[in-house]
Every structure is written in structure tokens, then in C-alpha cells.
Amino acid sequence: MDWLRELARRLSMLVYRRQFDADLEEEVRLHLELRQQEQFESGMTANEAWAAARRRLGNATYLKEESRIAWGWEWLENLAQDVRYGARVLRKSPGFTAVAILTLALGIGANTAIFSVINGVLLSPLPYKNPKQLVVIKEHDSLPNVMDIQRQTRAFSQGGGINVEKMDYIGATEPVQVRVGLINAGFLETLGVQPILGRIISPGEDVQGGPRLAMVSNHFWQNCLGSDPHAGGTTIQLGGNSYTVIGVMPASFAPPAEHADVFVSLWVGDPGAAAERDVHIMHTYWRLKKGVTLAQAQADMAAIDRRLAEQYPADEKERKSQLVALQEWLVGDVRSALLVLFGAVGLVLLIACANFASLLMVRAVAGRQELVIRAALGAGRGRLIRKTLTESALLSVLGGAAGLLFARWGTSMLLALRPEKLARLSGIHMDTRVLLFVLVVSVLTGIVFGMAPVWIAARADVAEALKESGRSTTASTMGQNLRKILVISELAVALVLLVGAGLLIKGFSRLRSMNPGFHSANVMTMYVQLPATRYGEIPKQTQFRRELLSRLNSLPGVQAAMVTDIPLGGNYVGHRFVIDGRPPVAVGGEPEVQTLSVMGSYFHVMQIPLRAGREFTPLDRERQPLVAIVNEEMVREFFPHENPIGVRIRWAGGTEPPQWMTVIGVVGDVKHSGLNQPTDPAVYTPFSQNDEAWRRFMTLAIRARDASPGLVEEVKKQIWSLDGQIPVGDVHTMDELIAVSLAQERFNMLLLGLFAALALILAAVGIYGAMAYAVNQRRHEIGIRTALGAQRRDVLRLVLRDGAKIALFGIASGIAGALALTRLMASLLFEVKPTDPATFAGVAILLALVVLAACYVPARRAMHLDPMVALRYE
Amino acid sequence: MHRNEIPPGTLHLLILRTLARSGEMHGYEIANPVQQISDDVLQVEEGSLYPALQPMLIKGWVTAKWGTTAGNRRARYYQLTPAGRKQLDAEMSQFERVIGAITRVIEAV
Numbered sequence: 006m007d008w009l010r011e012l013a014r015r016l017s018m019l020v021y022r023r024q025f026d027a028d029l030e031e032e033v034r035l036h037l038e039l040r041q042q043e044q045f046e047s048g049m050t051a052n053e054a055w056a057a058a059r060r061r062l063g064n065a066t067y068l069k070e071e072s073r074i075a076w077g078w079e080w081l082e083n084l085a086q087d088v089r090y091g092a093r094v095l096r097k098s099p100g101f102t103a104v105a106i107l108t109l110a111l112g113i114g115a116n117t118a119i120f121s122v123i124n125g126v127l128l129s130p131l132p133y134k135n136p137k138q139l140v141v142i143k144e145h146d147s148l149p150n151v152m153d154i155q156r157q158t159r160a161f162s163q164g165g166g167i168n169v170e171k172m173d174y175i176g177a178t179e180p181v182q183v184r185v186g187l188i189n190a191g192f193l194e195t196l197g198v199q200p201i202l203g204r205i206i207s208p209g210e211d212v213q214g215g216p217r218l219a220m221v222s223n224h225f226w227q228n229c230l231g232s233d234p235h236a237g238g239t240t241i242q243l244g245g246n247s248y249t250v251i252g253v254m255p256a257s258f259a260p261p262a263e264h265a266d267v268f269v270s271l272w273v274g275d276p277g278a279a280a281e282r283d284v285h286i287m288h289t290y291w292r293l294k295k296g297v298t299l300a301q302a303q304a305d306m307a308a309i310d311r312r313l314a315e316q317y318p319a320d321e322k323e324r325k326s327q328l329v330a331l332q333e334w335l336v337g338d339v340r341s342a343l344l345v346l347f348g349a350v351g352l353v354l355l356i357a358c359a360n361f362a363s364l365l366m367v368r369a370v371a372g373r374q375e376l377v378i379r380a381a382l383g384a385g386r387g388r389l390i391r392k393t394l395t396e397s398a399l400l401s402v403l404g405g406a407a408g409l410l411f412a413r414w415g416t417s418m419l420l421a422l423r424p425e426k427l428a429r430l431s432g433i434h435m436d437t438r439v440l441l442f443v444l445v446v447s448v449l450t451g452i453v454f455g456m457a458p459v460w461i462a463a464r465a466d467v468a469e470a471l472k473e474s475g476r477s478t479t480a481s482t483m484g485q486n487l488r489k490i491l492v493i494s495e496l497a498v499a500l501v502l503l504v505g506a507g508l509l510i511k512g513f514s515r516l517r518s519m520n521p522g523f524h525s526a527n528v529m530t531m532y533v534q535l536p537a538t539r540y541g542e543i544p545k546q547t548q549f550r551r552e553l554l555s556r557l558n559s560l561p562g563v564q565a566a567m568v569t570d571i572p573l574g575g576n577y578v579g580h581r582f583v584i585d586g587r588p589p590v591a592v593g594g595e596p597e598v599q600t601l602s603v604m605g606s607y608f609h610v611m612q613i614p615l616r617a618g619r620e621f622t623p624l625d626r627e628r629q630p631l632v633a634i635v636n637e638e639m640v641r642e643f644f645p646h647e648n649p650i651g652v653r654i655r656w657a658g659g660t661e662p663p664q665w666m667t668v669i670g671v672v673g674d675v676k677h678s679g680l681n682q683p684t685d686p687a688v689y690t691p692f693s694q695n696d697e698a699w700r701r702f703m704t705l706a707i708r709a710r711d712a713s714p715g716l717v718e719e720v721k722k723q724i725w726s727l728d729g730q731i732p733v734g735d736v737h738t739m740d741e742l743i744a745v746s747l748a749q750e751r752f753n754m755l756l757l758g759l760f761a762a763l764a765l766i767l768a769a770v771g772i773y774g775a776m777a778y779a780v781n782q783r784r785h786e787i788g789i790r791t792a793l794g795a796q797r798r799d800v801l802r803l804v805l806r807d808g809a810k811i812a813l814f815g816i817a818s819g820i821a822g823a824l825a826l827t828r829l830m831a832s833l834l835f836e837v838k839p840t841d842p843a844t845f846a847g848v849a850i851l852l853a854l855v856v857l858a859a860c861y862v863p864a865r866r867a868m869h870l871d872p873m874v875a876l877r878y879e
Numbered sequence: 880m881h882r883n884e885i886p887p888g889t890l891h892l893l894i895l896r897t898l899a900r901s902g903e904m905h906g907y908e909i910a911n912p913v914q915q916i917s918d919d920v921l922q923v924e925e926g927s928l929y930p931a932l933q934p935m936l937i938k939g940w941v942t943a944k945w946g947t948t949a950g951n952r953r954a955r956y957y958q959l960t961p962a963g964r965k966q967l968d969a970e971m972s973q974f975e976r977v978i979g980a981i982t983r984v985i986e987a988v
Contacts, residue, residue: 007939014937028945029929032906032955036925039907063924075933 018076025076029069037062083388087395094396098368102400105364108770109404111763112357113447114411119350119756121416121439123343126336128438132257134197138162138293139331140302141261145285148189148271148278150313150321154289155191157309160302162294165192166287168271168278169263171534171702172244173732176229179721182534182734183225185243186265187274187287193220195292196261202226203237203252211270213280218269219248223256225266243267244274245538245730261331262288277699283320290331303328319658322593342753345830349505349760352498354446356764359491359498360771361404362454365397366488367778397455398448405447412443422752485779489811492768492775496815497822499761499768500852504823505830506761507844509754512835516750522675522684523572524612525739528708529716530571532735533724535701546701547627547693549727554605556723562710566605567692571704572677573742574735577601578700582688584643585653585665595657598639599677599685602700604692608634608672610708611739618650618670626693631666637674639686654688666690679746681835704735753833765855773859776808780863784870792872800868808860815856816849890931892974895967898941898959905946905954906932932957940966 018025037058044054059065073079095102130136146154151166158164167188174183190211198205206218219241221230230236230250240247248269259265271279271287278284293302310324329337369376376389540546550567557565570576581595590596607613608620616637625632633654640649653665666688674684692703709716721733737745744751780787787800827839837844893913898904901912910925935941940963946956959967 010939011937014939028955031953033926033929035905035952035954036907036910040925061925063926065926068926068929071927071930072933075930076937 015076015078019078019081022073022078025073026069029072033062033065033069037065083391084395087392088399090392091396091399095399101364101368104770105361105400106404106407108357108360108364108767109401109447109450110407110411111767112354113405113408113443113450114415115350115760115763116354116446117408117412117439117443118415118419119343119347120442121412121436122419123347124436124438124442126343127340131261131332131335133261133331135292136332137330139195140291140293140299140328141331141334142289142291142306143327143329143334144325146287146289146326147282147284148287149280149282150285151189151287151289153313154306154309157312158291158305160294160297160305161291163191163195164289164291165189165195166271166289167192167260167263167265167268168275168286168288169260169265170275171532171734172267172274173534173536173730174229174266175242175730180725180730180732182532182732183243183266184264185274186260186263186268187271187278188268189271189287192290193268195290196258198254198258200252201255202234203250205252205268206270211272213272213276215270215273217246217248217273218251219243220252220254220268221250222254222266222268223258226253241267243269245536260288261290261335282317291328299328299330319592322591339749341830341832342749345505345833346753346756346760348826348829349502349757352502353760353764353767354450356495356498356767356771358450358454359495360767360774361401361450363488363491363771363774365400365455367774369393394452394455398451401447401451401455404450405443408447409440409443412439419756422748422755485782488775488778492772492811493815493818495768495771496812496852496856497819499764500816500819500848501823501826502757502761502764503848503852504819504827504845506754506757507848508827508830508834508837508839508841509750509757511841511844512833512837513747513750513754515837516680516747516835519676519680521572521680521743522613522673523739525743527710528611528706528739529720530574530707530735530737530739530742531705531717531720531733532571532574533703533705533731533733535731537701539728540701541698543695543698544627546698547695550604550692550703553724553727556727557705557707557720558605560719560723563716564606564610564708565705566603566607566610566707567703567705568607569600569602569692569700569703570677571706571739571742572611572675573679573739573746574704577677577685580688581657582654583657585655592658596643596686599687600656601687601689602692602695602703603689604703607689607706610706611675613675614673616671616673617648618668620670621689621691625669625691629694631664631694632669632691633666634670634672634689635668636672636684636687636689638684639688640671642686664696666694680743681750706739750833750835765852768852769855769859772808772811772856773862775811776804776860777863777866779807780804780867783867787867787870788872788874791870797868800870801864804864804867805857805860808856808864812853812856816852819852820845820849889974890927891935892967892970894928894931894935895940895959895963895970898957899964899967903946903956903958905948905956907954909957935963938962938966 037055040058040061041051041054044057045051049057062068131139133139145168146166148166151164154161155164165188167186169184169186171182172185173180190206190208193205200220201223203220205220210216210218221236221241226232226236229241230239233239236250236253239250241250242248248267254268278286291302293299306326306328310321310326313321314324376393379389380386535546535549540549554565554567557563569578577599578601579597580600581593581597583590583595603621606620608615618634621632621634635649643649644652649668649671652668654668655663655665672689675687676682676684677687678685705720707716707720717736724731724733787795787803790803791800823845824840831839894909897909897912901908906928910928932941932943936943939960941957941959943955943957945953948954
């Protein structure tokens with residue numbers, strides 16, 4: 006405890022140090038006066054007595070100084086003094102200060118923004134209990150399988166699944182679709198979520214014919230139940246049934262990969278799908294037992310898969326469940342993009358730092374005279390270095406602070422631009438880790454890059470420097486070389502970034518120009534789902550669809566059709582199928598295709614071209630011969646050498662007698678799952694010949710001359726005139742769906758493009774600074790040359806040659822660097838090689854032009870230099 | 880004037896010893912006996928007393944408070960604390976050990 010009291014005494018001295026000085030002053034004065042009096046009494050004159058007193062006391066200033074130093078605050082006082090001095094110097098040259106701070110702020114700001122995203126997405130733990138133990142099975146699975154795995158597993162302590170389905174919710178101002186998480190017992194327990202009100206369902210309630218119970222999300226509780234603390238026991242109307250609310254989830258909870266407003270048992274919410282082993286609709290999450298590794302769990306899972314395949318060959322023959330750690334599964338796609346961006350933004354910071362260092366060096370050379378004089382007057386080398394470093398650190402901390410502002414702005418921009426995959430992960434914000442990152446980066450920048458001028462200062466040879474009186478000396482020549490190296494590295498790094506951005510832009514424009522297979526302009530889409538309670542039978546569904554389309558098509562300027570799943574909407578149903586007349590395939594081993602039901606002139610509305618045969622007509626309907634239309638990929642894959650028209654196909658495992666469908670037409674391929682995804686073989690069938698009652702959903706595709714908001718209201722009105730309790734959701738234009746599907750690529754491209762532009766600007770500023778400074782240094786030489794008859798052309802050449810040399814070195818090393826680095830981003834590129842020669846050449850030319858432009862201004866100044874003025878200057 | 884520099888560290892001891900003998904003293908009062916008692920053999924720059932006092936204040940061996948002199952002047956009075964007394968004892972015995980050892984060595988030669 007002694008040291009604590011000691012510290013308290015030291016601190017109190019620091020706080021009252023003015024008082025301390027005054028006290029000491031008074032004490033010493035008293036001492037002197039008493040001594041003087043004593044000497045005076047022993048017979049000296051007053052003056053002699055005073056002199057004697059002072060002699061006996063010693064150097065009063067020194068003594069006071071020593072007394073103060075004893076308290077150990079000297080460093081702080083020096084620092085304060087250096088900071089004050091540094092601030093004064095910086096205030097005196099606002100241009101330099103602004104450029105230096107802005108340079109750093111851009112570099113640090115961009116880094117911080119990206120780091121906060123990385124921090125939120127890659128570094129922060131998932132918001133679940135012990136998230137490291139959580140794994141996911143990549144493949145969707147059916148409830149019977151999930152229950153078998155729950156029973157048989159030796160690797161998992163818990164597990165469960167969820168399938169989010171839209172259901173209509175009656176109770177709001179208009180019927181709305183809510184996302185219902187159909188779960189089984191184990192799902193919520195596995196994620197370790199505790200309800201804030203009430204309870205979650207027990208295993209005993211999660212059974213066929215169990216009670217209709219619902220757990221609601223915090224969001225639903227606030228918006229639809231008015232945050233009622235007694236919400237437990239109230240009933241809500243979902244999909245035509247009443248559910249009793251038994252629990253409310255915390256606001257922080259969401260299922261890992263999707264949103265859900267309400268959670269109900271799959272057995273209760275969709276008993277038809279729950280019982281079917283081949284309806285693979287659940288995302289399943291599992292918690293590893295303590296000490297079990299992912300590899301062990303995978304082996305255990307493979308054994309379960311084998312048993313299931315043997316037991317149920319018709320449905321599960323090709324089972325192959327792949328386990329992935331949940332965190333990895335959630336961020337897998339964005340990780341590589343984020344890491345590339347982080348690398349890129351790190352390079353931007355490097356350029357900014359190089360600029361910063363070179364700015365400081367210019368100043369250091371200019372201010373060398375002052376340093377030398379200080380050194381001559383006895384300032385210690387350490388003290389001088391500290392003074393210079395303080396100035397750099399001050400700048401870098403200011404730069405960091407300004408960077409933080411940039412970062413706040415940048416982060417909100419990132420959040421606005423973020424693709425869907427990132428949107429699910431909230432928690433992107435500035436936390437202490439981000440702030441620490443900024444602090445470390447900016448202080449390190451200040452110290453490391455502030456060393457450059459210190460190095461020059463440290464080499465200052467007093468006698469030499471005073472003698473040379475500011476002419477170019479060894480130290481400044483070395484500084485000059487160092488600056489050239491800095492600029493060359495800046496150019497090289499900028500080139501790497503530009504190549505990266507160029508490749509992404511090229512890939513993106515390739516992607517953008519991909520033909521999606523349909524014409525998106527002026528097409529509006531909406532998702533409609535018929536409640537099971539009133540539309541359980543197919544004839545009722547067909548009647549509704551037919552009536553709705555006829556009403557919509559009677560609207561002026563409107564062409565409406567429907568399809569089960571709209572392209573780029575994120576969903577499709579796959580079925581296995583059999584071709585008539587081909588050798589039989591083992592049950593469960595039949596090929597799978599995408600299946601889409603349509604009604605109305607769907608191919609017309611979407612402008613999907615007909616390649617052969619005919620389209621569906623209103624006569625292709627129930628109780629008529631079954632027909633199908635296939636896409637070109639289907640023909641390529643399954644009918645490469647025959648005319649598919651007239652061929653009969655049927656769904657695998659159907660009922661007896663077999664329901665053969667005749668192929669009547671071939672349509673063009675559609676990029677259903679994304680512009681950068683391969684096209685799957687697809688079979689279109691008429692909605693009216695549908696034999697699966699669970700397909701109660703449909704997406705309207707409406708082509709209208711003007712897709713105004715009024716149209717949406719008009720369509721809703723028509724729907725509600727048929728049935729007032731059917732919600733309409735997912736209202737998007739086809740153009741929006743395309744934009745969303747490109748969001749991740751656009752995000753990557755925009756950011757890397759932005760960083761490359763930043764890099765280019767910084768590098769241009771850097772080379773401009775270097776050239777301008779070099780010209781300034783050589784004024785004397787240029788003046789002599791001009792006086793001796795050199796033409797302006799010669800002077801121009803002299804300066805540009807320097808610039809060209811730097812550019813050449815920079816571009817050459819940049820290309821080498823880019824060749825080595827762009828492979829890292831191969832996974833982000835669409836149909837562009839990481840070594841695309843056109844991009845490399847284009848970028849090199851661009852950079853060369855920028856360098857030329859940056860050199861031109863100082864070169865012009867050199868050309869127009871008046872030799873008399875230049876010679877007089879020194 | 881020629882000075883016999885005092886061995887380093889002894890200044891502490893002298894100050895502590897002086898304070899121990901007389902209770903409260905101000906700087907000038909501490910400076911005087913050091914030289915008088917040593918018959919002016921030990922010459923210290925009187926002022927070095929003040930830097931030497933600072934560590935003692937920090938360590939809490941002495942405390943200082945303002946008071947008035949006999950001549951009715953404001954002066955800072957230093958006083959030994961119990962911790963200071965302990966320190967003095969420690970330094971005294973240390974000093975005696977060293978002096979004793981040196982004396983023995985010198986007499987043996």
C-alpha cells in the first residue's frame with residue numbers, strides 16, 4: 006500500500022505543481038535572505054552578503070529544476086511541451102497539416118470501416134449459447150430423418166430443424182404474410198434460447214395432432230400483440246387456424262440463416278409435410294457433445310446415413326449429409342470477399358502511410374536547419390527525436406480521429422450497400438475492438454512512418470549542416486532516394502489495387518450482361534399463398550387461380566401470368582423423373598429436375614423464347630392429356646440426339662397407373678438461381694394439371710406498361726375481391742430481383758473500385774509531391790542550365806525523365822505484385838482470369854497517364870523558371 | 880573556496896539525523912548545523928538540501944507544513960515521520976557498518 010500513498014503524493018504534486026513551484030521559490034528566497042542577514046551581521050556590506058548567500062546556496066534555477074524532476078513528472082511536462090509546440094507548428098502550416106491528416110484519415114477510415122464489418126461478421130461470436138459447439142448439416146432434411154438422427158446419434162447432445170414458411174396472419178389492418186418457423190422439439194433448445202415470457206413447446210406437444218401452440222418473435226410481439234406482458238394465452242390466426250401464444254422470444258434471437266415471426270411445431274403447422282420422409286425442407290442444427298470433433302461427428306453421421314439409405318432406399322438412397330461448423334456455414338461465402346477487401350484496404354493504408362512519411366520528410370529536410378541549431382545549442386539527440394516523433398504522432402492521432410469520422414460514414418454506407426448474406430448478421434458497429442484497432446493503427450503509423458524524418462534528423466551533422474547552410478547535403482540526398490522508393494512502392498501498390506478492381510469490374514460487367522433468359526423490364530412480381538383450411542383441394546386452388554388471372558388480364562395494359570417459383574426468387578422444387586422407353590433406373594437413382602407449374606401466358610409475360618413445339622393453351626387443363634414443356638438444358642442433358650417433342654416423361658415413384666406427360670415444347674434457358682449459377686434442367690407443367698395439393702402458393706408475374714404503385718394496389722384489390730383474407734407479399738419488380746442477385750458482386754466491385762480510386766488519388770498526390778519537391782530542390786541546377794542555353798524542351802525532358810523512371814519502376818513492380826496477388830481473388834471473379842492481360846495492360850496505361858499528368862505541373866513550373874530568380878534564390 | 884565533497888547518500892542521513900534531533904525545522908535551519916557541527920569540513924552547496932528533501936517527501940519520511948519563524952516570516956517546516964525515523968535507524972546502522980569496516984581496513988594497514 007506504500008506505493009499507493011506514494012503515487013497519491015506524486016499525483017497531488019502534479020495537480021498543484023504551480024503551488025509547488027511557488028512554495029519552492031519562497032523557501033529558497035527565505036533561505037537566501039536569512040543567510041544574507043547572517044553575513045551582513047558578521048560585517049559584510051549588503052551587496053557582499055547577498056553575493057555570499059547566493060554562492061553558498063548554489064545555482065537556484067538548477068536546484069529548483071532538480072527538485073521538480075525528483076517527483077518524476079518530467080516526461081509528462083516534456084510531452085506536454087512537445088505537444089504544445091507541435092500543435093503550434095502544425096497550426097502555422099495549415100496546408101501541410103490538412104493534407105497529412107486527410108491522407109491518413111482516408112486510409113484509416115477505410116480500414117476501420119472494413120474492420121468493423123469483419124469484426125461484426127467474422128470475429129464476433131454468434132449470438133447463441135456456446136456457438137463453437139454448433140454445427141449445421143448442409144443439406145435440407147425431412148422431419149422423419151431428423152428424428153431418426155436425434156435417436157441414433159452418438160456425436161450430438163442436441164439437435165433440431167426449422168423450415169420457414171409463409172402463412173397468412175389475420176389480425177392486422179390487412180391480411181399479411183408472416184414467416185412461420187416450423188420447428189421440431191430440440192431446435193430452440195439446441196440454440197440455447199430462453200423465452201423472455203412464457204415457455205417453449207415441450208417434446209410431448211411436438212407430435213402429430215398436438216395442440217396448436219405458438220411462440221412469437223420479439224418483433225411480432227411488439228408489432229402485432231402490442232408488447233402485452235400478458236400475451237401468453239391469447240390466440241392468433243395463422244393460415245386459417247387459431248394458435249395459442251405460449252412464449253415470447255428475446256429481441257436478440259433469430260434463427261441462424263433466416264427470419265421468422267412465429268414458431269410452431271412442424272407436426273402441427275404442416276402435418277402433411279412433417280410425415281413425409283422424402284420432403285426435405287428442414288435446415289437442421291446440431292450441438293456437438295463435449296470433446297467430440299467435427300470429423301468424429303461426420304463419421305458418425307455417415308454411419309447414420311448408411312443405415313437410413315439401407316432402410317429407405319426409395320427416398321434416401323443417395324443420402325450424404327455434410328457437417329459444417331455453423332459460423333463457417335454462415336460466413337463462408339462472404340469470408341473470402343471480406344478478406345480480399347481487408348487486404349485491399351490495408352494496401353490503401355500503406356499508400357496513405359507512404360504519402361504521410363514522404364510529406365513528413367519534406368518538412369524534415371526543410372526544417373533541418375532548425376534541428377541543427379537546436380542540436381548546436383545543446384539539445385540532446387533523444388529530445389530532438391522525441392520532439393519530431395511527437396509531431397508525427399500528433400498528426401497521426403488527429404488523422405485517426407478524422408478517420409473515425411470517415412469510418413462512421415463509411416460503415417453506414419457499407420450497411421446500406423451490404424448484400425443479403427451480410428444483412429442477416431446484425432452487430433456491425435463500432436465497438437471497443439474497432440476503436441482499439443484505430444488507436445493502434447494510427448499510433449503505429451505515426452511512430453513507424455514518423456521515423457523517416459527522425460532518421461534524417463538523427464543524421465544531422467551539426468558542423469556540416471551549418472556550413473552548407475541548407476544546400477543539398479548527404480542527408481537530404483538520402484532522403485530524396487528514400488522518397489523515390491516510397492513513391493515507387495505507392496505506384497506499385499496502387500497498380501495492384503487497380504488491377505484487382507479492374508478484374509472485378511470486368512467480371513461484374515460480364516455478369517451484368519449475362520442473358521437471364523427472360524426480359525425483366527416492366528415486370529412486377531408478387532407472392533400469394535392460399536390458406537390450407539379453405540383451399541386444401543386442387544379444384545378450389547385452380548378455380549381461384551383461373552378467376553384471378555382472368556380478372557387481372559381484363560385490367561387495361563396488363564398481362565398477367567403465374568408460376569410456382571419466380572426466377573431469382575431463391576426457391577424451386579426439384580423432382581426426380583423417368584423417361585418413357587428408356588431402360589429402367591434403380592428406384593431412388595432417377596435424375597432430378599427443377600419443376601415449375603405455370604398458368605396464363607407465362608412465357609409471353611416473361612418473354613422466355615419458345616425454341617420448338619408449342620406453348621400451353623387454355624385447353625391444356627384438368628381432365629385433358631398431361632403435357633409438359635422443357636428447357637434447352639433439359640434437351641442438352643437428356644435428349645442430346647433426339648427430338649424431345651412427343652417424348653413422354655413422368656415423376657418418379659408416382660401412383661399407378663403411371664401419369665405420363667407428353668413434352669409439347671422447348672423454351673429457352675432461364676437463370677433461375679442466379680446469374681452466375683449454371684442453369685438446371687427444368688420441366689414446366691400447367692398449374693391446372695397439378696396433382697400436388699400442397700402447392701398452394703404461386704408468384705404472379707405481371708407485365709404492365711407502367712408498373713406504378715397503383716398497379717400493386719389494383720392487383721391486391723382484385724385478389725381481395727375474390728377472398729378478403731389472402732395476404733400478398735414479396736412485391737418486387739423483376740429488375741429488383743436481378744439487382745438483389747447481383748448485390749454481393751456489386752458490393753465487392755464498388756468497394757474495391759472505391760479503394761483503387763483512393764489508391765490512385767493518393768499515389769498521384771504522392772508522385773506530384775515528389776516531383777514538385779525535386780524540381781524545387783533542383784531550381785539552382787535548372788537555372789544554371791537555362792542560363793547556359795538549355796531550351797524549355799530540354800528542361801521538360803529533364804523533369805519528365807525522372808518521373809518516367811519512377812513510373813516505370815513502379816508499374817513493373819506493381820505488375821509483378823499483381824500477378825502474385827490476384828490469384829487470391831479468383832473465387833470472386835466471374836468468367837475472368839486473375840491474369841487477364843487486357844486488364845493488366847489497361848491499368849498500366851491508366852497509371853502511366855496519371856503519373857504523366859502528376860509530373861506535368863511541376864515540369865511546367867521548371868520550364869518557366871526564370872534563371873535569374875532561380876540563381877538569386879540561394 | 881575548496882570543498883570536501885560529502886560521500887553520496889550521506890546528505891540524506893545528515894538531514895534525517897538533524898531533523899531527528901530537533902523536531903520541526905525549516906530549510907535554512909537544517910542547512911546550518913550540518914556545517915557547524917562538522918566544523919565546516921563537510922561543505923555542501925546549501926541549496927542541494929532542497930532536491931534531497933523531495934524524495935523524502937515522496938517516500939513519506941518527512942512531512943512539510945507552513946508556519947512562522949521567530950522573526951515572523953513564513954517558512955516551510957519539515958518534520959520526521961515514524962517511517963522517517965525507521966529509515967534513519969536503518970541508514971544509521973548501515974552507515975556504521977560501512978564506516979566500521981572502512982576504519983578496520985584502514986587501521987589494519
